[in-house]
Amino acid sequence: MTVHDKFLALGTHYGKVYLLDVQGNITQKFDVSPVKINQISLDESGEHLGVCSEDGKVQVFGLYSGEEFHETFDCPIKIIAVHPHFVRSSCKQFVTGGKKLLLFERSWMSRWKSSVLHEGEGNIRSVKWRGHLIAWANNMGVKIFDITSKQRITNVPRDDISLRPDMYPCSLCWKDSVTLIIGWGTSVKICSVKERHASEMRDLPSRYVEIVSQFETEFYISGLAPLCDQLVVLSYVKEVSEKTEREYCARPRLDIIQPLSEACEEISSDALTVRGFQENECRDYHLEYSEGESLFYIVSPRDVVVAKERDQDDHIDWLLEKKKYEEALMAAEISQKNIKRHKILDIGLAYINHLVEKGEYDIAARKCQKILGKNAALWEYEVYKFKEIGQLKAISPYLPRGDPVLKPLIYEMILHEFLESDYEGFATLVREWPGDLYNNSVIVQAVREHLKKDSQNRTLLQTLAELYTYDKNYGNALEIYLTLRHKDVFQLIHKHNLFSSIKDKIVLLMDFDSEKAVDMLLDNEDKISIKKVVEELEDRPELQHVYLHKLFKRDHHKGQRYHEKQISLYAEYDRPNLLPFLRDSTHCPLEKALEICHQRNFVEETVYLLSRMGNSRSALKMIMEELHDVDKAIEFAKEQDDGELWEDLILYSIDKPPFITGLLNNIGTHVDPILLIHRIKEGMEIPNLRDSLVKILQDYNLQILLREGCKKILVADSLSLLKKMHRTQMKGILVDEENICESCLSPILPSDAAKPFSMVVFHCRHMFHKECLPVPSMTSPAQFCNICSAKHRGPGSAILEMKK
Numbered sequence: 001m002t003v004h005d006k007f008l009a010l011g012t013h014y015g016k017v018y019l020l021d022v023q024g025n026i027t028q029k030f031d032v033s034p035v036k037i038n039q040i041s042l043d044e045s046g047e048h049l050g051v052c053s054e055d056g057k058v059q060v061f062g063l064y065s066g067e068e069f070h071e072t073f074d075c076p077i078k079i080i081a082v083h084p085h086f087v088r089s090s091c092k093q094f095v096t097g098g099k100k101l102l103l104f105e106r107s108w109m110s111r112w113k114s115s116v117l118h119e120g121e122g123n124i125r126s127v128k129w130r131g132h133l134i135a136w137a138n139n140m141g142v143k144i145f146d147i148t149s150k151q152r153i154t155n156v157p158r159d160d161i162s163l164r165p166d167m168y169p170c171s172l173c174w175k176d177s178v179t180l181i182i183g184w185g186t187s188v189k190i191c192s193v194k195e196r197h198a199s200e201m202r203d204l205p206s207r208y209v210e211i212v213s214q215f216e217t218e219f220y221i222s223g224l225a226p227l228c229d230q231l232v233v234l235s236y237v238k239e240v241s242e243k244t245e246r247e248y249c250a251r252p253r254l255d256i257i258q259p260l261s262e263a264c265e266e267i268s269s270d271a272l273t274v275r276g277f278q279e280n281e282c283r284d285y286h287l288e289y290s291e292g293e294s295l296f297y298i299v300s301p302r303d304v305v306v307a308k309e310r311d312q313d314d315h316i317d318w319l320l321e322k323k324k325y326e327e328a329l330m331a332a333e334i335s336q337k338n339i340k341r342h343k344i345l346d347i348g349l350a351y352i353n354h355l356v357e358k359g360e361y362d363i364a365a366r367k368c369q370k371i372l373g374k375n376a377a378l379w380e381y382e383v384y385k386f387k388e389i390g391q392l393k394a395i396s397p398y399l400p401r402g403d404p405v406l407k408p409l410i411y412e413m414i415l416h417e418f419l420e421s422d423y424e425g426f427a428t429l430v431r432e433w434p435g436d437l438y439n440n441s442v443i444v445q446a447v448r449e450h451l452k453k454d455s456q457n458r459t460l461l462q463t464l465a466e467l468y469t470y471d472k473n474y475g476n477a478l479e480i481y482l483t484l485r486h487k488d489v490f491q492l493i494h495k496h497n498l499f500s501s502i503k504d505k506i507v508l509l510m511d512f513d514s515e516k517a518v519d520m521l522l523d524n525e526d527k528i529s530i531k532k533v534v535e536e537l538e539d540r541p542e543l544q545h546v547y548l549h550k551l552f553k554r555d556h557h558k559g560q561r562y563h564e565k566q567i568s569l570y571a572e573y574d575r576p577n578l579l580p581f582l583r584d585s586t587h588c589p590l591e592k593a594l595e596i597c598h599q600r601n602f603v604e605e606t607v608y609l610l611s612r613m614g615n616s617r618s619a620l621k622m623i624m625e626e627l628h629d630v631d632k633a634i635e636f637a638k639e640q641d642d643g644e645l646w647e648d649l650i651l652y653s654i655d656k657p658p659f660i661t662g663l664l665n666n667i668g669t670h671v672d673p674i675l676l677i678h679r680i681k682e683g684m685e686i687p688n689l690r691d692s693l694v695k696i697l698q699d700y701n702l703q704i705l706l707r708e709g710c711k712k713i714l715v716a717d718s719l720s721l722l723k724k725m726h727r728t729q730m731k732g733i734l735v736d737e738e739n740i741c742e743s744c745l746s747p748i749l750p751s752d753a754a755k756p757f758s759m760v761v762f763h764c765r766h767m768f769h770k771e772c773l774p775v776p777s778m779t780s781p782a783q784f785c786n787i788c789s790a791k792h793r794g795p796g797s798a799i800l801e802m803k804k
Helices: 312-321 325-334 344-358 361-372 376-388 392-398 408-421 423-432 440-453 458-470 474-484 489-496 506-512 514-523 530-536 541-554 560-573 575-584 590-600 603-612 616-627 630-640 643-653 657-666 673-679 689-730
Strands: 008-011 016-020 026-031 037-042 048-053 057-062 068-072 079-082 093-097 100-106 112-119 126-130 133-137 141-146 151-157 171-176 179-184 187-195 207-216 220-227 230-236 238-240 247-249 253-259 264-271 286-290 295-299 304-308 758-762 767-769 798-803
Touching: 008 037, 016 037, 037 079, 048 079, 057 079, 079 126, 093 126, 093 133, 112 141, 126 171, 133 171, 133 179, 141 179, 151 187, 151 207, 179 220, 187 220, 220 286, 230 286, 312 325, 312 344, 325 344, 344 361, 344 376, 361 376, 361 392, 376 392, 376 408, 392 408, 392 423, 408 423, 408 440, 423 458, 440 458, 458 474, 474 489, 474 506, 489 506, 489 514, 506 514, 506 530, 506 541, 514 541, 530 541, 541 560, 541 575, 560 575, 560 590, 575 603, 590 603, 603 616, 603 630, 616 630, 616 643
Parallel strands: 171 220
Antiparallel strands: 008 016, 016 026, 037 048, 048 057, 057 068, 079 093, 093 100, 100 112, 126 133, 133 141, 141 151, 171 179, 179 187, 187 207, 220 230, 230 253, 238 247, 253 264, 286 295, 295 304, 758 767, 758 798
């Protein structure tokens, strides 16, 4: 048997040669000999076939031409090998092997001549021709012949000579034009043909062979073939029966091994089932391979098995067969450029179906995102499948919402599913899904139908408000939010500018959150006026106060028309802020405020109003009589800084010892304490009198010390400034041609420097010709700058008089 990329050539025991395609179909048949075909050889082009038979016949002929060679020998010919490039006229060569190895060549006269390449070492068992190198095996070992130099370049001896070479034949295989793989018995050798250096030539061949790897296997070798940097080995296996302890023939194995320098590593191993393997021997199996298609042919007496390298498609087939869909999908994604028979989408759909069948609906739905991608039609198909099994909820979180967008009916169908059984889930989907994915009015109507059965359901009401918002029906949405007192109501108003819709809902907003409502109303006075807000809150004075108070805090003048009203509101709802309001407001009527404070007996506020209206004595009297607070009375007197008021305070306090103590402790810096001390009745017992007197003396000493300190500072500063002024006035002043007389406005210096002149320069830097200044009188002999003396005296006094 021999192999070409396009077909397989097979010889039979009946002298026939069949050409089969890779599917095993017979494409051609030749009757070559009446007896057994020993070997067949093809050239690389697949156009020439060499055949040798048991009756000694050798034939080489063209499959598609009339070219033919016949020769009959007197002994059986076991081996034939045609030159790989036999199709070329310069390469019309082939070799045959029996007892000797013969080379046949066609001469220039189209005659064939033969030459013996080797003999005398037993039968030729195997021949392989690659390029210019012929390798053959006989009983003693393996030889390589260089057809170019007509020299034998190596001899690789047989390792295990105990094995019969006819029962355990040698397997030869060229990996490339310089690498020969030898398998014999259990031994494998990888030989490399190398060029010999010119300095080493002498009488030696130009090439030599180096064994780069050699190792032993566990089984007998029936055939070899290269697979990238690995080897495919057809192994003949013998095992020992456990029952009879006798050796028997097991199924042959096809192993892939990784050669190492002195060992090998098994990558994979497959046992082959062929008919009659129990009776077969090692010599009955052959391995041939097709380099172009990576096909391997295992030949036994009854069967031909075709093996091929597994690709990613085969791996995916195996994963799918084992229902490992996720791994198959991952493998397809990694090798999507290399797979031919599978599609990622088909594998993904099968994976989804598998998960659904197992009941893993959530995982199946999640995988839809990755597998279905942007295919809207497939999404819709899968949604309907989930609907049929009642699992729409499982797929809802993963539905596409932008690219692609499915039909509105799909989203509506899922929303209805949730609305019937899960209000919270329904609300979540409405919040997460954009409003343009479905027909909003259809969903609104469905929600309203459910609210008829459960009108107070907050989840449905809130969801309905969101749907109204999507539909730009902000009025209805706002009403629901206010009813629910929802935190997003203010955001909704701001976002959609709904101020015109809330003019009649101000009370509801204030009831919900008065702080946020007031801030919003004040921030948007241009949209809802102060007057409108006050009118709306007329029936709710407590809310009206909150609004007006915040308004007053922002601007004391904007709500001035309501300051009178605010007096009553503060008095009723916010007494602590009444006094600050009265102090800060310049628009509230004092008489009205005083009336209200009198009615409610607000003493502090009344005192403030009386003092503001100029009635300080009545205010002080109220502090003393109503509050009985001497400290506050003293503080009030200090603020007013009125001597008569201090007199009234002393008169009121003179018969009240506690008040006298308070006055003694605080009066020293404003009123002479002697005035108070002289009025104290003899014998009156005054608490802490000694301490108060000591404090008065200490305060007096402190005042004396402060005055002395201030005096020293003033004297030192005055002296320092005087010295500074003196130094300044003693400095010279530059006079040049650019300066002018401030009186006549002519240059201060004459154009003729030889002419005599006289000028006056003042400290203020103004300059005059002397004749331009008025003549000093007897009463006022000093001269002053005419310009500066009109403003003030001092800096313009004369400092320099120049003459020439």
